[in-house]
Amino acid sequence: MKKPNYIVMLLLGCSVLLIIKPGFCQQAPGDLQYDRKDADPEKLETFPPSIFQHWIHRVRYRCDACHDTLFKMKLGVTPISHDLMDKGKLCSACHNGQIAFDAGFKNCNRCHVTEEK
Numbered sequence: 436m437k438k439p440n441y442i443v444m445l446l447l448g449c450s451v452l453l454i455i456k457p458g459f460c461q462q463a464p465g466d467l468q469y470d471r472k473d474a475d476p477e478k479l480e481t482f483p484p485s486i487f488q489h490w491i492h493r494v495r496y497r498c499d500a501c502h503d504t505l506f507k508m509k510l511g512v513t514p515i516s517h518d519l520m521d522k523g524k525l526c527s528a529c530h531n532g533q534i535a536f537d538a539g540f541k542n543c544n545r546c547h548v549t550e551e552k
């Protein structure tokens with residue numbers, strides 16, 4: 436008798452779960468460095484775009500804390516501005532000084548840093 440092919444079964448199982456719940460079998464990517472194409476390059480050197488590290492957030496949150504309610508699963512697709520963040524949206528759903536540090540002047544460079552190589 437032929438042995439069941441566990442790898443095929445696993446892949447099939449994973450595909451079924453993916454249809455029910457997209458992202459289920461996916462690992463969160465690591466550090467995401469935002470890009471600000473329209474900004475003055477000189478300014479960007481002293482004040483880089485924000486970083487977002489999945490691994491720091493994954494310690495506390497599951498994917499569905501952010502996807503797709505707050506953010507799409509594609510870097511740069513969700514329009515992010517401090518006007519929206521000031522209204523408690525996007526990052527500031529948590530970065531409001533209560534759940535996590537706020538987006539005030541003490542903390543600019545906790546998010547606006549360049550990825551360490």
Ligand code: HEC
Nearest residue numbers: 469471484485515516517526530537538539540542543546
């Ligand atoms: C919780 C993380 C976080 C903190 C803290 C933060 N920012 Fe941002 N900021 C972002 C993200 C994310 C974006 C969108 C990606 C980008 O353009 O860097 C952004 C965008 C910006 C932009 C371009 C878009 C816009 O709304 O004007 C500027 C300028 C900016 N931040 C300045 C600041 C300054 C100044 C501070 C401190 C007072 C600050 N940021 C603090 C996350 C943060």
Ligand code: HEC
Nearest residue numbers: 461462463492496497498501506507508509510511512513
């Ligand atoms: C605390 C919030 C948060 C959590 C939790 C989170 N993500 Fe994300 N994820 C983001 C943000 C922010 C982006 C960038 C979205 C944008 O710029 O529009 C992103 C982007 C992504 C991207 C696209 C990366 C790229 O380079 O385009 C993938 C894939 C992704 N996340 C998968 C996951 C998975 C899988 C999990 C759970 C294991 C997860 N994320 C958990 C906030 C989160």
Ligand code: HEC
Nearest residue numbers: 485486487491496500525526528529530534535536545546
């Ligand atoms: C679901 C809640 C949640 C959302 C949404 C969220 N964060 Fe966070 N973030 C946290 C928590 C909690 C911490 C760790 C606690 C702390 O340091 O205050 C953290 C830590 C961080 C850190 C680590 C900074 C350091 O100095 O250790 C950065 C950078 C960061 N977040 C950026 C972002 C950016 C940028 C966004 C939006 C694109 C975002 N976060 C969205 C909850 C969130």
